[in-house]
Amino acid sequence: MSSDTVVTGSGEAKRTGLLTRLGAKGVVGLFCCLSVTAFAVLAPWVIPGSPLDFVAAPFMSPGPGLPLGGDALGRDALVRVAHGGYQILALSFCAAVIGVLSGALIGISAAYARGLLDNVLMRGLDVVLAFPQTILALLFVSILGPRWWIIMGIVAVIHVPEVARVVRAASLRIVGEEFVQFAEMAGTSTPRIIIREILPNLLNVVAVEFGLRLTYSIAIISVLSFLGFGQQPPIPDWGLMINENRIGLTVNPWPVLVPVMLIAILTIGINLVADALLQRSPIEKE
Amino acid sequence: MSDKSGMASLSPGSRLLLTRIPLGLMTLLLASVVVFTATQVLPGDAARAVLGRTATPESLAALRAQLNLDSPSSVQYLLWLRGIVTADPGTSLVNGLPVWSSIAPRIANSLALMLITAAISVSLAIVFGVVAAVRRGWVDATLSASALAISAIPPFVLGMIMIILFATTVFRWLPAVSYLRPGVSIWSTPSAIVLPVATLALVVFPYVFRMTRTSLIEVLSSDYIEMARLKGVSMRRIIFRHALPNALAPVAQVIALTLAYLVGGVVAVEYVFGFPGMGQGLVDAINARDIPTIQFIVLALATFYVAVNILADYIALMLTPRLRTTGRQAA
Numbered sequence: 001m002s003s004d005t006v007v008t009g010s011g012e013a014k015r016t017g018l019l020t021r022l023g024a025k026g027v028v029g030l031f032c033c034l035s036v037t038a039f040a041v042l043a044p045w046v047i048p049g050s051p052l053d054f055v056a057a058p059f060m061s062p063g064p065g066l067p068l069g070g071d072a073l074g075r076d077a078l079v080r081v082a083h084g085g086y087q088i089l090a091l092s093f094c095a096a097v098i099g100v101l102s103g104a105l106i107g108i109s110a111a112y113a114r115g116l117l118d119n120v121l122m123r124g125l126d127v128v129l130a131f132p133q134t135i136l137a138l139l140f141v142s143i144l145g146p147r148w149w150i151i152m153g154i155v156a157v158i159h160v161p162e163v164a165r166v167v168r169a170a171s172l173r174i175v176g177e178e179f180v181q182f183a184e185m186a187g188t189s190t191p192r193i194i195i196r197e198i199l200p201n202l203l204n205v206v207a208v209e210f211g212l213r214l215t216y217s218i219a220i221i222s223v224l225s226f227l228g229f230g231q232q233p234p235i236p237d238w239g240l241m242i243n244e245n246r247i248g249l250t251v252n253p254w255p256v257l258v259p260v261m262l263i264a265i266l267t268i269g270i271n272l273v274a275d276a277l278l279q280r281s282p283i284e285k286e
Numbered sequence: 287m288s289d290k291s292g293m294a295s296l297s298p299g300s301r302l303l304l305t306r307i308p309l310g311l312m313t314l315l316l317a318s319v320v321v322f323t324a325t326q327v328l329p330g331d332a333a334r335a336v337l338g339r340t341a342t343p344e345s346l347a348a349l350r351a352q353l354n355l356d357s358p359s360s361v362q363y364l365l366w367l368r369g370i371v372t373a374d375p376g377t378s379l380v381n382g383l384p385v386w387s388s389i390a391p392r393i394a395n396s397l398a399l400m401l402i403t404a405a406i407s408v409s410l411a412i413v414f415g416v417v418a419a420v421r422r423g424w425v426d427a428t429l430s431a432s433a434l435a436i437s438a439i440p441p442f443v444l445g446m447i448m449i450i451l452f453a454t455t456v457f458r459w460l461p462a463v464s465y466l467r468p469g470v471s472i473w474s475t476p477s478a479i480v481l482p483v484a485t486l487a488l489v490v491f492p493y494v495f496r497m498t499r500t501s502l503i504e505v506l507s508s509d510y511i512e513m514a515r516l517k518g519v520s521m522r523r524i525i526f527r528h529a530l531p532n533a534l535a536p537v538a539q540v541i542a543l544t545l546a547y548l549v550g551g552v553v554a555v556e557y558v559f560g561f562p563g564m565g566q567g568l569v570d571a572i573n574a575r576d577i578p579t580i581q582f583i584v585l586a587l588a589t590f591y592v593a594v595n596i597l598a599d600y601i602a603l604m605l606t607p608r609l610r611t612t613g614r615q616a617a
Contacts, residue, residue: 025431131317132591134550135568139584142572143324219440223554226442227569242446249454249462257455260446264439271438 022276029272036266040085049079051236059248059255068254072244077255084236085262088225091148092217095155099217100210102156103163104202108194110164111171112180122168125161133158137220141229151230155220159213170205174198204277211274215267222263238263302603303596310592317588318370322363325577352377370585376578380571385578389567393586396556396563399482400548407487408494408541415498415537419506420525429495437492441551445485445558452481463560482559489551490544497540501533535605542598549591 019027049055056070063069068077106125110118137154144150174180175198183197199206224230225239233240238259245255296304350356357365369375375385418426436444453462460480505511506529514524553565560566564583571579 127313127316131313131320132546132549132587134553135584135587138553138568138572139321139324139580215438223440223442227554227557228573242442246446246449249450253450253455256446257450260443260450263443264447267438267440267443268435271434275434 021280022273023279025272026276029269029276032265032269033273034269036085036262036269037089039082039262040089043082044086047079047082049076051075051080051083052234053079059245059251061252062254068258069252071241071255072248077245077252077258080236080241080255081238081258081262084238084241084259087148087231087235088218088221088238088263089266091152092155092214092221095152095217095221096159096210096214098152099156099159100163100206100213103160103209104167104199104206105194106160107164107167107169108171108175108198108202111168112175112190112194112198118168121164125164128157129161129165134220134223137224138227138229141224146224146229146232151221151224155217158220159216163209163213166209167202167205170202171198174201204280208274208278211270211277215270215274218263218267218270299600299604302600306596306599310596313592314585314589318367318585319363321581321584321588322366325581326359326362366581370582375582378576378579380574380576380579385582389564389579389582389586392562392564392567395561396552396565399479399486399556399561399563400545400552402479403483403486403490403548404541404545406483407490408544410487411491411494412498412534412537414491415495416502416525416530418495418499419502420521422503426499430499433492433495436488440554441485441489442554442558444488445481445555448481448485448488449558479561482555482561485555485558486548486551489555490548493544493547494537494540497537498533501536502529505529505533535602538605539598539602542594542601546591546594546598549587549594 022030052075054074055076056066056074058070058072058074060066060070060074066076066078068081071077071080106121110121137158140154141151180193180197183193188197221230222239225237226243228240228243231237231240233244241259242256249256355362366376373386377383378385378388381388414429418429439447449462450456453460461478462481511524511529514528552563553568555561556563556565557569564587568580568583571583
């Protein structure tokens with residue numbers, strides 16, 4: 001009984017701590033992205049029906065049993081919206097995780113090694129940065145084919161240079177600290193120093209980068225679908241749905257309007273959280 | 287940097303250009319290799335892909351010869367590069383017309399779109415940035431929050447929101463698509479370019495706005511502004527004569543980077559509105575597997591991007607007295 005109250009007590013304290021840290025804007029943002037994520041993950045299980053069944057006339061207006069009406073081919077628009085989000089979310093999330101982690105490791109390694117390795121890594125990344133990145137993604141995905149792991153990999157690679165640059169700048173301060181020198185004297189291996197000693201001090205920077213990269217991932221992955229180079233019909237996908245149904249905007253706007261709003265709310269939410277984290281982080285003050 | 291003796295006599299500006307232009311050309315050369323290799327690994331034989339089911343052994347052989355498909359890749363690359371440099375990037379695989387003559391009008395349209403957008407967006411963003419910096423409080427909070435929200439939304443989603451709001455569902459004031467017949471100037475139907483320009487303007491607005499605001503706030507808190515204030519100089523005069531000119535240096539760099547950012551956004555937005563520019567051309571060419579056109583448009587976009595980036599660094603150097611006089615490179 002007494003241990004129970006302690007657990008809930010500390011849990012509460014932690015939660016209020018996070019919420020106050022985020023501030024009003026951050027909380028609104030967190031609410032936005034959590035609700036869209038919850039919808040994308042839960043709706044396929046909660047809303048009955050198949051996204052591939054033809055149940056209505058094309059672009060039929062909303063009516064009983066069809067809250068959002070029919071899509072371009074007469075499928076239930078609500079069911080397709082329900083099934084069309086989790087791939088975008090999962091791919092964007094994985095691409096952001098892979099891109100930010102590899103970028104962070106490269107950035108820290110460059111700052112820690114200095115000298116030749118630093119120069120080679122950073123100049124190499126400058127070359128990648130000197131190329132318009134949306135075009136790069138479009139080119140490679142259109143050529144290599146719209147397979148999910150190719151899309152994820154390319155978007156992750158696109159994130160690496162910018163993340164590496166930011167993290168390198170932030171870790172220049174830390175690599176000279178005493179605890180790093182102590183770890184070196186204690187004979188700790190280089191990978192261990194980078195991951196166990198330096199990385200934990202940069203979590204705030206990495207978190208902000210992750211938020212920004214997640215927004216950017218969603219933007220690129222959904223625009224690839226929209227342009228027809230992502231998920232292929234008849235798979236339901238928010239980006240693809242917007243393109244498939246936009247000719248019927250004047251007849252039944254819902255199959256376009258709802259995915260548009262969901263993507264907008266999601267990306268705005270993530271950006272608000274990232275901005276709140278940035279304002280609370282020490283790098284902002286410098 | 288190593289041969290200081292030879293370059294020391296030059297001004298920092300020309301030194302920057304002397305190092306950045308060769309670097310930019312190297313980047314473009316590398317980009318050309320990437321683009322060429324990428325389009326080489328397209329599954330299947332390009333000649334067969336083009337001719338499809340109508341292919342006969344004779345027509346296949348003829349097309350292979352025309353595309354130099356029988357020579358080794360390195361020779362193909364050099365022939366292709368020579369074509370690009372001499373503004374003769376070959377003929378389209380789809381309609382057999384020279385790529386240059388079918389893409390040049392699209393380049394002009396895209397450039398016009400981007401320049402109109404930049405002019406409108408940058409002036410609005412500077413005005414709003416000044417307002418937000420001077421009226422801290424709810425005006426600033428509202429403007430900053432809107433800018434943050436707009437910057438998060440993917441450009442194509444923003445375009446769809448504009449279409450829903452102003453062309454189809456809510457109001458029907460403007461055309462949803464800017465379909466223009468080939469050869470018709472975009473100026474002939476001004477209403478067709480309102481929504482693409484408005485969308486792209488919103489895409490770039492937040493960056494310039496934020497930079498103007500931050501930069502002006504910083505300048506306004508400096509000692510010489512405090513001094514002017516104590517002397518009793520009017521607020522209007524302080525802002526426009528003393529603060530703004532000093533605050534605009536970082537803004538100028540952001541404006542140039544904004545143009546580079548537009549290159550990425552322009553593809554999706556042109557596609558949304560069916561605007562006859564490079565971006566729409568690229569999507570069409572990719573769908574038709576029209577390799578020479580893809581290669582040319584991607585390189586044209588990359589060239590613009592690299593050039594604008596160099597321009598951004600040059601402007602930043604020229605507008606920052608500390609960097610200009612000590613000759614340190616803008617890192």
